[in-house]
Amino acid sequence: MTAVPLPYRVVGNRAETTDTRTVELLPVGDGALPAFRPGQFAMLYAFGVGEIPVSVAGLRDGVLTHTIRGVGAVSRALCAVRPGAHVGVRGPFGTGWDLATAAGRDLLVVAGGIGLAPLRPLVQAVVSMPHRHGRLNVLIGARTPEDLLYRDELEGWARPYCGVTVDRAGTDWRGQVGVVTTLLDQATFTPHDTTAFVCGPEVMIRATARELLHRGVPARHIRVSLERNMHCATGHCGHCQLGPLLLCRDGPVVGYDRAQPLLAVREL
Amino acid sequence: MTAVAVPPDADSPACVLDGEGVGALVRELRARGRTVIGPTVRDGAVVLAELESADELPYGWGVELEAGHYRIRRRSDTAAFAHSAGPQSWKNFLHPERVRQWSADRGPDGGVTVRAERPEPTSFAFLGVRPCDLRAIQIQDRVMTGGRHRDDAYEERRSGAFLVLVECTEPGATCFCVSMGTGPAAQPGYDLALTEVLDSAGHRFLARAGTARGAEVLRSLPRRPADDVTRTRAREDVEAAAGRMGRTMPPVDLRALMADSLTAERWDDVAARCLTCGNCTMACPTCFCTTTEDVTDLTGDHAERWRRWESCYDLDFTHLPGGSVRTSPRSRYRQWLTHKLGTWWDQFDSSGCVGCGRCLVWCPVAIDITEEAHALHQEALDRRAGGKDEAP
Incomplete structure (x- = not known):
């Protein structure tokens, strides 16, 4: 019954930035939820507070990993969970990044802010199977250097390129400043033979996809992860509609050939 | 989802229930442990509520409908089903306004136990389901149970519900089921279908079963074989209703x-x-x-x-x-x-x-x-x- 959360035990909770934490979960009992795929999401329930959708940010060793930014009552409660506490989990829900269909192609991963979290298990999967794909380029945008996630891991993601840009920075920042698409010139990929995976604020998704289309990446090979108000995650509550799509079911990962006309309509 | 369909007129030929036959139907359904829900007049409207007997049906009541307007009115006859849609629909019972999905308790050690709400076994009988509303139920079936994730509680309520359809002979000024292809004649999906006929030969219902369990209920009621006059009158009344739709949709995709x-x-x-x-x-x-x-x-x-x-x-x-x-x-x-x-x-x-x-x-x-x-x-x-x- 996918409407009822299964208790998971918190086995790790570490700070990523001042407002964002990565929480690791293992099933309490013998029963576990079906395996998640990169790009899918879970509904996480903080006892007595409420439930929110959170993408999987890691799947290694059977540990369900979520990176959560504390912006509301539920996400703050989830950020505050201590090891040993129980969190309710439902899932897996939605479409994944579908890495299998990108075999042999160059990969372009473009993340804005917390949008890097759902892309992390994808990148980890690619890095762990180095010969299955072409070149891997990871382009990361953050508000400030302090908002950058997974700092220790980025070096290992450069196959051959992993770049970071920030919106604003202090004088000690020696990296790039500007929107994430400015990193595209440093990436090496063959546009028509590239699959792109894009996650971030909607305005960033639109700008990135526009630039990728301009450079010749086919729309159906640009996969974007969209956000709407996921409530039940089972296709019954109607909240996550984007035109014909129920994003909990038909998304969150959608080909840009489908997403583009829908995102072009204001307030759809 | 529903009981096995049998071809109408196969082992349960159309028959006629007299005016009292609906009373017998309500008694029979209640005797089988069903909660009978049907139309009744309450607070100036024809509402859907539990019926203890057919006496509570809105005999002699019609409705006057317009956009932004609803009034019940006395009819010159004693028809029970000569009213069109009221403020509620069957979703009030199959997909109720408020349901508890689960409850959870946190123990002294911080451990959480979650208990799924077991839906109470329900055994509804819906009396007076209009063809448009039967389609509405089937549409909600697709939403709640037709996808990857099924709503078990809905499934429980729905599969236990016995549907008595009543064909529409009195459409309102706001009706457009013909445009949507859902009425006013019966379409498959009912357990029993009735057509109310009221003329000089009396108040009666043309009845036929759509499922084996519908046929079984029908067999237990006082009835007589359908006569040509009643069949013809029923068909003509429904056809006339199709011609009296108050509204249309543009005839396009x-x-x-x-x-x-x-x-x-x-x-x-x-x-x-x-x-x-x-x-x-x-x-x-x-x-x-x-x-x-x-x-x-x-x-x-x-x-x-x-x-x-x-x-x-x-x-x-x-x-x-x-x-x-x-x-x-x-x-x-x-x-x-x-x-x-x-x-x-x-x-x-x-x-x-x-x-x-x-x-x-x-x-x-x-x-x-x-x-x-x-x-x-x-x-x-x-x-x-x-x-x-x-x-x-």
């Missing part, structure tokens, strides 16, 4: 019309009238949207999740951390209409509208879904004529 109309100017016109109150979504027999409430008791160690109806007109409906997606009334009315007539097809492979007219009747400012669809159609025609066709 409504799904394509909606897809082509996302930037229509008409949305501004309707937004100037729409109060975004959500009455249409509450009255609509197919609108299914819900939200959840997570509650705790005073100790903080007992929590529950309740699901309740919600409307796509609510500002919070599209809430995201950065604000709601659909803030303008224009976008919220557009969402409702384009979903109902258009994108419902993409999501659930059917229309979301059955032509019952409830959304017109219960709109406080008399917004008429058929008038809006006609206006969008006219605007599309004008656009094309003006060479500004933006349709694909």
Whole structure:
């Protein structure tokens, strides 16, 4: 019954930035939820507070990993969970990044802010199977250097390129400043033979996809992860509609050939 | 989902129940342990409620309907089913306004135990399901149980429900089931179908079974074989009803019309009238949207999740951390209409509208879904004529 959360035990909770934490979960009992795929999401329930959708940010060793930014009552409660506490989990829900269909192609991963979290298990999967794909380029945008996630891991993601840009920075920042698409010139990929995976604020998704289309990446090979108000995650509550799509079911990962006309309509 | 269908007229030929036959039907269904729900007059409306006997049916009552207008009125005859849709629909029973989904307790060690709500075994019998409303039930079936994730509690209530359809012989001024292809004649999916006939030969019902369990119930009732006069009269009354629809939809592919109309100017016109109150979504027999409430008791160690109806007109409906997606009334009315007539097809492979007219009747400012669809159609025609066709 996918409407009822299964208790998971918190086995790790570490700070990523001042407002964002990565929480690791293992099933309490013998029963576990079906395996998640990169790009899918879970509904996480903080006892007595409420439930929110959170993408999987890691799947290694059977540990369900979520990176959560504390912006509301539920996400703050989830950020505050201590090891040993129980969190309710439902899932897996939605479409994944579908890495299998990108075999042999160059990969372009473009993340804005917390949008890097759902892309992390994808990148980890690619890095762990180095010969299955072409070149891997990871382009990361953050508000400030302090908002950058997974700092220790980025070096290992450069196959051959992993770049970071920030919106604003202090004088000690020696990296790039500007929107994430400015990193595209440093990436090496063959546009028509590239699959792109894009996650971030909607305005960033639109700008990135526009630039990728301009450079010749086919729309159906640009996969974007969209956000709407996921409530039940089972296709019954109607909240996550984007035109014909129920994003909990038909998304969150959608080909840009489908997403583009829908995102072009204001307030759809 | 429902009991096995048998061909009508196979082992259960059409028969006639006399005026008292409906009373026997209610008694029989109750004797079989069913909760009989049917129309009855209450608080100035024909509502759906539990019936203890057929005496509570709205004999001699009709309704006067218009956009934004509902009145019950006395009829000159004693017909029981000569009224069209009231403020409620069968979703009030199959997909109730508020249900508890689960409850959870936190022990002293911080461990959480979650208990799924076991739906109480229900055994409804719905008496007086209109053909349009039968279609509405089937549409909600697709939403709640037709996808990857099934709503078990809905399934439980639905599979236990015995449906007594009554063909429509008295459409209201707000009805357009003919346009939507859902009525006024019976379509498959019922356990029993009745057609009320009232003439000099008396008050009676042409009855036939659509399922084995319907045939079994029918066999237990006092009845006589259907005579030609009753058959003919029943057919003529239903055919006449089809010719008396108060409203129509534009005779075009409504799904394509909606897809082509996302930037229509008409949305501004309707937004100037729409109060975004959500009455249409509450009255609509197919609108299914819900939200959840997570509650705790005073100790903080007992929590529950309740699901309740919600409307796509609510500002919070599209809430995201950065604000709601659909803030303008224009976008919220557009969402409702384009979903109902258009994108419902993409999501659930059917229309979301059955032509019952409830959304017109219960709109406080008399917004008429058929008038809006006609206006969008006219605007599309004008656009094309003006060479500004933006349709694909």
